[in-house]
Every structure is written in structure tokens, then in C-alpha cells.
Amino acid sequence: MLFDLNDVTKTYGAVTALRSLSVTMPEGAIGLLGPNGAGKTTMIRTLLGLIRIDAGEGHVLGKDIRKRRLDIRQLVGFVPEDECLFPGVDGVGFVSYAGELAGMPPIDAMQRAHEVLDYVGLGEARYRKVDSYSTGMKQRLKIASAIVHDPKLLILDEPTNGMDPEGREEILELSRDLSRNKGMSLLFSSHLLPDVESVCEHIMVLARGRLVTQGRIEELKLRTRGLFEVRVKGEQAAFAEFLRPRVMHVSPVEDHLLVELPEGAGASELWAWARDAGEQIRRLRPHETTLEEVFFTALAEKETN
């Protein structure tokens, strides 16, 4: 298990950042989603042992978030959203310093800094001052300084923000490699859902300090497997009215209908209902759910509840 939080509450004055948050996440790459003010940053800081929670308990990599804060930060690497690079230092000096701050002996830190800079693709720029780096290079440098002490969990806060498509793809590729080939767990916080989908196996969605949904991305998509896109030759509205008492939900979308079938029903039922209604089906295909839909559906359900 990567981390678990049990009934965690954190307030800042009148603002409740986390409300009785309970979540358990397995090792692997986890996407952290949520609108602004959802409590993502507070949750990250909780996991890093940077804040004192008001109530509840939790563990990160088996360490108590209340009692073993420094031990947690020893095992976790953090890539903040802010630039947080000071000028006048070269790349290898910056990463080596990060290693020393994590407790590595200076010689080991320097050797390791060279290795990780090679790994993130900054080997050629290691002796350049960090203030001359491009946005993508700075992002890779931050990743290098976060993994220099070989953490078990790497937390990335909006790692692809403000990057060009090429740089963004490089960061995603790096994240995938760390997660899938190097055995490092990731907590990937981002507003860019395709990025999360391309890197992570699990997601958790926060809204107003509460957990909205969590699970494997594939499983969350399966929950909407009963959705079909249907287009008929005749009037869409009339066929929609015909289907309404027979299906869970039907709504017009562009030139077709989006139909949610009841449990156990499939495409054959739709063919039968079209025949009964005297309609010809011109297009019938399962609806491909995106992470965006999972996200917005979860938020909408939470709002309704």
C-alpha cells in the first residue's frame, strides 16, 4: 500500500481544506484530480508530513503521518509547481545540493547528481547555470533533484504546466518510465486529464476537501460501459421519446442519441426497439468514455448528492 488516510480533517481558520478524507491507494502511478480549491495541495502536504492535521490518521509507505514526518520525506521526492530554482548555480550543483539536503554524503550526492541528470536528459547541460535553462529543462531539473535520493514515491504537482507539446511529452515519458520500469510510485497532480490518463493507472478525485471517486482508470471507464451512441434515419426526438421508458437515460448529443441501457441489456435490445418503433438504425456503437467524462460525472454526482 502506498498511502492511506483515515478520516483526515484539516482546517485553516474558517476554511476546511480536507473533510473527513479517507482513501487508500496501492503502489503505482496515481493521478490526483480536482478543481481549484479541492484540497489537492493540502493533501500533498499532508502526505509529505508538512502539516499537522486536525483529526484522523494516516500512513505513507507505512510511516505515520503524525509521528514520522522526516522519515516520510526521506522516502518521498517532491516536484513543486513553482519554479523554485535559485540563480548562479549550475545544474549538477543544484541536484547535488538537493541530495545533500536529503542526507547524502557530498561525494555520493555529486556522483548521483551526474547519474540522474543523464537520466533526465540534461547530461549535456549539467554545467550550465540553471537560470539559462528553458522551461522544459527546468522541469526536468526539478525532477532530477526530487529523485536524486532515490525516493519510493515521487509527487509531481502540475509537472506539465506551461510546457510546449514536445517538452510535455518528454516529462510524461519520463514519468511513465519511472513508474513502469523503475519501480517508483507516482502521485501525479494535474489539471490536464489526458496527461494523467497517459501516465497513471489509478486516479482519485477530490472536491471541496472530500473524496469524490477513486479507483483504476480502466474500471472507472467500465462503469459507463452500458452507454451507446445511436443514430436513426427518422426523427431523433421521436425515437428518444420511444426509448425513454425502456432505458436508464437517453439524451440527444449532436446528430445522435446517447443511450444508457439498463443492467443486462445490450445492442440486440436496441435493434429490437428500433424495429418496434419502425426506425432504421444508421449508426450504433458503444460510447468510448474519456477520463474527462469520468471526472465530470463524478463531480456532478457529488453535487447532486
Added chain:
Amino acid sequence: MPIFDQGYQHWDGRLSGHAFRWLAITRQGVNTMARLKAVRWVIILAWGPALLLTVFLSIWGLIEQKSELLTPFLNILQALPEEIRDGPKAYRKTIWTIAYYNFYALEIYFALLITAIVGPNLISQDLRFNAIPLYFSKPLRRIDYFIGKLGVVATFIGAVTILPAVLAYVMGVSFSLEWSVITDTWPILVGAIGHGLIVCISSGTLILAISSLSKNSRYVAALWVGFWLVSGAASGILLQTVREPWCELIAYQRNIDNVRNAMLDTQGAREKIVALVESSEKKMREAMNSAGPFGGFGPFGGRRRPMPPPRPRRFDVDPGDDPSIVANRRIPFTPDREKAPWIWSAGVLFGLFGASAWVLTTRVKSLDRLR
């Protein structure tokens, strides 16, 4: 495409304990600052007084030994009071104390200068470039961060105060060639190191606090220099007008001086020297006044006038003074009594330390906050 790309490797080396994590911050800061030319120049210049102190203590060692090396300078040495010439060892501690006092009186300006160069960037730069999360997301506590930054300033202040003082002591002892020098003068060494540490901690925390007030290091440097100058000027004006001992407490440097006086026991040494000089003058006067018909002539054959009695000290009571005027004098009758007690100055320095710590904890917040 590299010929051999080993990719990402896991690392399982030994980590240092949490107790010395601050050392990484100090090491990095010292390495960065030592590259500055201005810092190197100040350190080189600051070693000038240290060299003078070393030479002085070494010469004193030779005087104690009545070394033949001093034969060419016998004429100069004749100017020393007779008591010193006859038994220099009796004045060893006094002379060393005065030498160290004067050494520190000069070095404090170099400490001010090097603090103004090294200190301003330490925290203001981290605030300017949002580097605080870089530290606090590592296994570091806020106290480690503060101690690490303080270590940077303290290293450079120590390099212009404690280190030269210790080296000068070692050289002075070496030239004395006597173990008794150590037993006589070790309190001076302890006092000098202690005073150096007080300067390091006091000035260090103060500059860190000021550094945390602004993201612009130039403003910080200006604030630091302004603090010294303005507090010194304000204290000087008040001493001229109000003339109360507490007026000294307003000047940061005077507080440092007061504590130094107490730690080196400068007052005792001064009194001994003053007594020696007065007794020497008295003897000379008596000798001149009781000189015979030939000894009473001046260099050009004229009759030499008898030496006048010593002038009264600034605050002494003259026999002819009006008692009512004397009673209304607000200034104490001896200059020493107008000085603020050293414990007051120590209290002010301690208060400044507390205020600096409070500013630091307020300005360099933990990440336990909403934004």
C-alpha cells in the same frame, strides 16, 4: 545517442543523521559566498589588524624575555614606564587584554562589512525564487534551515574575528616560550572566543531576520548598514543631550563594546595602565623638579620651569569648585560610572536575538498554511 546509457539506477548508500542536516546548507552557502571577490577582499583586509596583533604579542613576548633581538630598539623601549621595563611579566595580562580589546574594536567593522555582503542574500533570495519548498520538502526542519543559514554568516564573521584572534594567541604564546603565558592569559582567549561567538550569533540572527523582510537583497544590505549607523548616531545624540547611561543601549555597536569590555575585563586592565602612567608621570615630575643646578636647565640653556601639577580629570571635583554646581552635575563624576552596566547591554542583545527569532519564524513560514 550515448554509447552506453545506464539509465536510472537505485541508490542505497548511507545517509547522514538528522542532527547535522543543516551542515549541507552552511556548506553550500559558504562555497557560494567564498566565490565573491568582495568577500575575499574583506577577509584579506580584516587579517591586517590580526597581523598587527600577532606582531605586537610577539614583540611583547620578546620584551618579557629581554631578548637580544630587541637591542636595536632599546631607545624606543626606554620610553616604557620603569615598572614595565623592570618586570614586564607582571603586566602581561594587562597588555594582552588591551591589545585584544583594540583588535576587536577594529575587527567589529570588518564583521559589519562582511555581514553586509554575505547576509542579505541568504533568505531574501530563497523568498524571491520560491526556494523554501525545495528545503522543506526534504527531510529538514525549519530550525535546520535557520541554523544552516546562520552557519554561513557565522563562518564569515568568525573568519574575521575568532579565527585571527586564536591564531594571534597561538603566535603570541609561541613567541613567549613560557607555559605561564597560557595560565596567565587563557581567560583572554576564552573571552575573545566568547565575544566572537556573541557577535556571530547576534549579528547573524539579526541579518537573517532583516534578510527575511524583503525579497530584494539590496534593501536588506541598506537596512543592515542603516541599522548600525542610525542606532549609533541616535545614541550619540542622546548621550550629548540626555546624558543618561541608557542612551548607550540604543547603539548596537556600543552594546557589543560593553559586553566585550566585560568579557575581556578591559576595565581592570585600563585602571592598571592608568595607575601605571600616573605613577610614572609623578615620578618623572618629582625627578625633574628636584633636579640640581645643571639638571634644571632646558635644552637651550634657559631655566626650565617646574612641571605643573597634573590636570584634573574631566569629571573629577576640583577643590575650588562650587559645591552646589558639583551637586547639580548630571554626569557621574567618573567616566566609567556614566557607562551602562554590561548586563543591560547583554539584555539588549538577547532581546534583539529574541526579536530576530520571532521575525524569522513569522516571515519564513512553514508550509502548514493555505497558500
